[in-house]
Amino acid sequence: MQRILSIVMSSLLAVTVLTGCGKQESQTPSPAVAAKKMQTYQWKLVTSWPKNFPGLGVAPEKFAKLVGEMSAGRLTIQVYGAGELVPGFEVFDTVSQGTVQMGHSGSYYWKGKIPASPIFGAIPFGMTATELNAWLHHGGGLELWQELYKPFGIIPMAGGNSGAQFAGWFKKEINSMADLAGLKMRIPGLGGEVLKRAGAIPITLTGGEIFSSLQSGAIDATEWVGPYNDLAFGFYQAADYYYSSIWHEPGTGLEFLINEKAYASLPKDLQKIIEVAARAVNEDTLDEYNARNNAALQTLIEKHNVQLRTLPDSVLAGLKAHTDEVINEQVAADEDFARVWQSYSAFMKSIRHYHDTTLKAYLNNR
Amino acid sequence: MQRILSIVMSSLLAVTVLTGCGKQESQTPSPAVAAKKMQTYQWKLVTSWPKNFPGLGVAPEKFAKLVGEMSAGRLTIQVYGAGELVPGFEVFDTVSQGTVQMGHSGSYYWKGKIPASPIFGAIPFGMTATELNAWLHHGGGLELWQELYKPFGIIPMAGGNSGAQFAGWFKKEINSMADLAGLKMRIPGLGGEVLKRAGAIPITLTGGEIFSSLQSGAIDATEWVGPYNDLAFGFYQAADYYYSSIWHEPGTGLEFLINEKAYASLPKDLQKIIEVAARAVNEDTLDEYNARNNAALQTLIEKHNVQLRTLPDSVLAGLKAHTDEVINEQVAADEDFARVWQSYSAFMKSIRHYHDTTLKAYLNNR
Incomplete structure (x- = not known):
């Protein structure tokens, strides 16, 4: 072992002398540090x-x-x-x-x-x-x-x-809030709570379980992520209508x-x-x-004949109203939710003002 | 030295035995690797x-x-x-x-x-x-x-x-393309080339030179970054009008x-x-x-009485037309520009389609 270690030290010296770029120093670390480093x-x-x-x-x-x-x-x-x-x-x-x-x-x-x-x-x-x-x-x-x-x-x-998540895949078109009643939809988190207020039945499934549930009719609709991931799961084989409208998970x-x-x-x-x-x-x-979502969206529309739809304003307004109810209830029910929501909503109000002035105006003008 | 090195090895052993979380292994690195590591x-x-x-x-x-x-x-x-x-x-x-x-x-x-x-x-x-x-x-x-x-x-x-850069600080209001003629403005890059087509005189200055130039009247206008940085430079002391409209540097x-x-x-x-x-x-x-831009914008407006303005649509359209001219000339003049522009513009076209469907629609709806 002594021989190995003496080779370590001499080659350390050689490297220190030979390297040409920037200043370099050799250091002898303390035993504990050297041990931890190895x-x-x-x-x-x-x-x-x-x-x-x-x-x-x-x-x-x-x-x-x-x-x-x-x-x-x-x-x-x-x-x-x-x-x-x-x-x-x-x-x-x-x-x-x-x-x-x-x-x-x-x-x-x-x-x-x-x-x-x-x-x-x-x-x-x-x-x-x-x-x-x-x-x-x-x-x-x-x-x-x-x-x-x-x-x-x-x-x-x-x-x-x-990024922004599409509203999801539906076996039928959604033209009014009434069309959401009784709909069995895979959707987790607060989006699921909101849909429940609209009379739908939110169901939580992991990614791997969704496609077969949609195909079998165990669920009538699902959101997942966006075109890049949704294409990979092949949801277009089980539902005709793809709703782009962002509402439940904007990022x-x-x-x-x-x-x-x-x-x-x-x-x-x-x-x-x-x-x-x-x-x-x-x-x-x-x-x-x-980078990938738009190419996937084109593939879904052009190759797989997916019908791209947007939710009517009345449905978005209805979902927004239910969102406010859900959040108010969570704020009332849980102290930590109230505290985190206070920070989140104050920040959102401020950054929305800034983005209305800049990003939104730019996207509408360019 | 042998004593030091034997302490290194024994404390290495001790650490390996004592740590409790995850699997750990001791390794004896090769001499060259150990030297390079130190x-x-x-x-x-x-x-x-x-x-x-x-x-x-x-x-x-x-x-x-x-x-x-x-x-x-x-x-x-x-x-x-x-x-x-x-x-x-x-x-x-x-x-x-x-x-x-x-x-x-x-x-x-x-x-x-x-x-x-x-x-x-x-x-x-x-x-x-x-x-x-x-x-x-x-x-x-x-x-x-x-x-x-x-x-x-x-x-x-x-x-x-x-992020999105504000159009900048102006000593007078800009109500038409004619107001840009003869304007001495600090603006680098292609934005400067575009303003030159509009009859303005673009000037390149580093950050540290701008404030005094604006205050002395050596320049009539300047863009810099956005409220967070523009507040730090104190431009509000040298120009009354702040134009938010994003055009020359959208990000x-x-x-x-x-x-x-x-x-x-x-x-x-x-x-x-x-x-x-x-x-x-x-x-x-x-x-x-x-996170910082909006608070700074509020400070500029509320504390320093800055007049926030937007460029009229006719000015944005005029600048857009000059931008197309400038880019077409650069594409014709330089092979590398043409090649990079091909990649950039194809990507932009695709991602614009995606963001029109998602982000822009969301910002307009939320």
């Missing part, structure tokens, strides 16, 4: 998505790759699709218990445990992807999110945004879930590598959805 | 912005901090404001020559050298921030950008987006410039750390601008 960690990450599913499923794979490369293999993360280790809806509990170190999912799936959780993902008639990112990272949103997940031993981070934020103790066990540089990789993947996922 | 690098980064200026100047500081933390101090980057090491407009040449390893600037400043460079930053009546990011990262834009900077020995990366992408040889001299993990930190800062800067 230590490797192998983590597991469970998701709510089919393995490698476009966008949603690819995001944690990208994250794991970046972490592996930035850490030079000191932290490797194995990604599991829904059902491979645990079912898609058990991601939160599994990370909370520490059975695995990480998860990737959508915060609205946990509204049974944490009523305010959907606010960190998507709110009907709420903020767009870029607005949500601004609130999370520069408006106090992330701090509230971390506070609410802390009792479960989980650190949340933004984990990608799938859906995904989440990385990190077991607090596992995170604490890492050296500081690996903790920072996780944080920054998550942030990079957060943008990259939105970039990818924005 | 090597440290000290880089310099020059910018076109005043030191620590909100948004623009803070972005490279954040980047340097993330790189330092993720690399556990193996790569430290010292950031210099415009004029500290070199003037703001010499960033490109300085990085190209390798005098410093990195820069942070705006690509449109280099249109004298590379006529197509503004396309990677902002195009009048072009893509918004999120659309530009989608094109750069999932539409082939970044590859073209890297190709065009390669002859200069520079690797470009997206370095933040300041301005900034850039990191990296000397190719300096980058090549780094081990792969540090290269990846630079790439991912740049990507994280790219989103964070947009998040920050989106």
